[in-house]
Amino acid sequence: MPPVRDIKQLSEKKLFALEKRARDIRVDLLTMLEAAGSGHSAGPLGLADIFTALYFHVLVHNPKKPNMKDRDRLILSCGHTVPIRYTAMAHAGYFPKSELATLRQFGSRLQGHPEMTHLPGLESTSGPLGDGSPQAAGLAYIAKQEKLPWHTYCVMSDGELQAGITWEAALFAGRNTLHNMTWIIDRNNIQIDGYTEDIMPLEPLVDKFEAFNFHVIEVDGHNIREIVDACAYAQSIYEQPCVIIAHTTPGKGVDFMEFEPIWHGKPPKDKAELKRALTALRTLNGKIKAGE
Amino acid sequence: MLIRSWKNKNTLKHVPTRNGYGDALVELGKTNKNVYVLSADLTDSTRVQAFKDAYPDRFVQMGVSEQSLAAIGAGMALAGKTAFISSYAAFSPGRNWEQIRTTGCLQKMNLKIAGAHAGVSVGPDGATHQMTEDIALMRVLPEMTVLVPCDANETHKATIAAAKKKGPVYLRFARAKSPVFTTPSAKFEIGKAQVLLKGSDVALIGCGPILYECMLAADQLSKLGIKTQVINNASVKPMDEKTILAAAKECGCVVTAEEAQAAGGMGSAVAELLSEEFPVPIERIGLQDEFGQSGTPQELLEHYKLTAPWIVKAAQRVIKKKR
Structure with a gap:
């Protein structure tokens, strides 16, 4: 068995810093989306805390050496939420924050859906839903087979669990006991056409994954300590792949975007709407006073 | 190039092209430790049983799941491997075209799609298993190389060439025995007729x-x-x-x-x-x-x-x- 790489305990000080980082990432995310004029708002906002935890505490990675040999692999399966990954990567130092403004523009490395051949550090190209988890399984299979030390994470949406290929990958992961792989499901209950349980119900989700031989962990997807602890726990589980079902609020942090499926696929429409969104973020939806 | 007695069909060996694939994989397995072979429940008929026997650690049984066959193969390629995915052409690339497009071609992965049982000469199985649209499906994909070898000898060489070539490659085989009319030493080069x-x-x-x-x-x-x-x-x-x-x-x-x-x-x-x-x-x-x-x-x-x-x-x- 390859050496287990432990995730450090999260100190109170670091937690506070990560929470501030997540807020800053949300601000840059919305600013980028408004500048791009297209892109998804709700999913990326809901994933901000998870990506902050991953890039700033959980993952073994090096922004200056994106192809570092034994880095952890982070596959983003739901490619449409890539704005949050771009923002987190810029914050981590993969590229200058100024490049965020090029999102979705001609010639940009920040393609509308992520392309590994355009931007180092992306690990895969995604967009067509369902293709991420099997690729994560392929990566994890090789790492397990060849006793490599890295862990493979796959962030996926709940909507894409409706794709059959996800369950092909789950069968494969269970059969091959890929304990070096963790799926993180953004359980925000929305998809383009409405609520998942109206469109094509996924529940009981925990039972489904257990039946596929996954170890299931449920967390509040906005509680960074819970996310970090869940990842540490997932990495310690032996003989089973893990799935972290992260309960998230779509549009998290911006009151008029939260829980609204209409914000799945669009950015703030203009500077005024962006300002309202940023004010909501900076004032915790009006609960506190803060600067612009 | 040509077997001397090529005009006399009865004197020629009759071998299915897929046999050349299976033999070449065993050869590749010996020299290239990065070669993995994935099978979607068709191990014997796609001729990868010999590879499985020789290199069980690099053989992966996928079951009947062609979409993940392609995507998991691409995932292995992301980890630096050369993944040969084996099935019938009707199912791969017939069923998993999008995964081949996104995870194979767009990502420029070393994903080698081996489509056996192509063409009507599959015979009694009928139309469902006689893949005839695969060349069109694969040829249209950017980054894809498409190889259709003429006999078992050429299939052997095409398989070796596919492993050397960077990026996705489609290899097409037939089911039926067919005359071996080119020599083992005849040159095969991707991009050359x-x-x-x-x-x-x-x-x-x-x-x-x-x-x-x-x-x-x-x-x-x-x-x-x-x-x-x-x-x-x-x-x-x-x-x-x-x-x-x-x-x-x-x-x-x-x-x-x-x-x-x-x-x-x-x-x-x-x-x-x-x-x-x-x-x-x-x-x-x-x-x-x-x-x-x-x-x-x-x-x-x-x-x-x-x-x-x-x-x-x-x-x-x-x-x-x-x-």
């Missing part, structure tokens, strides 16, 4: 086992005084445009032959090239917008006009169209 017979009246351009029918047709045509050139166009993509154009210029007319839909196939690739660069009369032998059915391979090849006599007729027609 070989002129097997020289001639200046008509050029027959084929790929896959039907190429042997082109050879027989050329022999018959030569007895009628028609000097016939035969070109092995196994590298459908990238195609050897220089050799094809030279043949069109020399002969002034062309017949293409493949055991696949004429629409979008190898013949279409030739027609696209010639209509842009040097238009000459052309006939395309292949499935004419129809599916196969049950029958013996020979019955089906004759029914769908994929045998030497039909190639002879096409050649005679196309020669008449010359100005």
Whole structure:
């Protein structure tokens, strides 16, 4: 068995810093989306805390050496939420924050859906839903087979669990006991056409994954300590792949975007709407006073 | 290049092209530790059992799951491996085209798609298992290399070449035994066509086992005084445009032959090239917008006009169209 790489305990000080980082990432995310004029708002906002935890505490990675040999692999399966990954990567130092403004523009490395051949550090190209988890399984299979030390994470949406290929990958992961792989499901209950349980119900989700031989962990997807602890726990589980079902609020942090499926696929429409969104973020939806 | 007694079909060994794939994988497994072979519940019939026996640690059983066959193979390629994914062409690339597009081609992965049981010569299994649209499906994909070897010897070499070539490659095999008429030492190079017979009246351009029918047709045509050139166009993509154009210029007319839909196939690739660069009369032998059915391979090849006599007729027609 390859050496287990432990995730450090999260100190109170670091937690506070990560929470501030997540807020800053949300601000840059919305600013980028408004500048791009297209892109998804709700999913990326809901994933901000998870990506902050991953890039700033959980993952073994090096922004200056994106192809570092034994880095952890982070596959983003739901490619449409890539704005949050771009923002987190810029914050981590993969590229200058100024490049965020090029999102979705001609010639940009920040393609509308992520392309590994355009931007180092992306690990895969995604967009067509369902293709991420099997690729994560392929990566994890090789790492397990060849006793490599890295862990493979796959962030996926709940909507894409409706794709059959996800369950092909789950069968494969269970059969091959890929304990070096963790799926993180953004359980925000929305998809383009409405609520998942109206469109094509996924529940009981925990039972489904257990039946596929996954170890299931449920967390509040906005509680960074819970996310970090869940990842540490997932990495310690032996003989089973893990799935972290992260309960998230779509549009998290911006009151008029939260829980609204209409914000799945669009950015703030203009500077005024962006300002309202940023004010909501900076004032915790009006609960506190803060600067612009 | 050619087995000396190629004209005498009965003296030739008859071997399915897929056997060349299986043999080459065992050879590759020895020299290239990065080669992994994935099978979607068709280990024996796609001829990867020998690899499984020799290198069980690098053989992966996928079960009946062609979409993840491609995507998990691509995931292994992300980890630096060369993944050969084995199934019937009707299912892979028939069922997993999008995964091949996104995870194989767009990502430029070392994903090698081995599609067995292509063409109507699959026989009694019928239309569901006789893949005839695969060349068109694969040829249209950016980054994809498409190889359609003509016999088991060439399939062996194509498999080795596919492993060396960076990026996704589609390898197409047939089910039925077919004559081995090229030598093991004959050169195979991706992007190169070989002129097997020289001639200046008509050029027959084929790929896959039907190429042997082109050879027989050329022999018959030569007895009628028609000097016939035969070109092995196994590298459908990238195609050897220089050799094809030279043949069109020399002969002034062309017949293409493949055991696949004429629409979008190898013949279409030739027609696209010639209509842009040097238009000459052309006939395309292949499935004419129809599916196969049950029958013996020979019955089906004759029914769908994929045998030497039909190639002879096409050649005679196309020669008449010359100005």
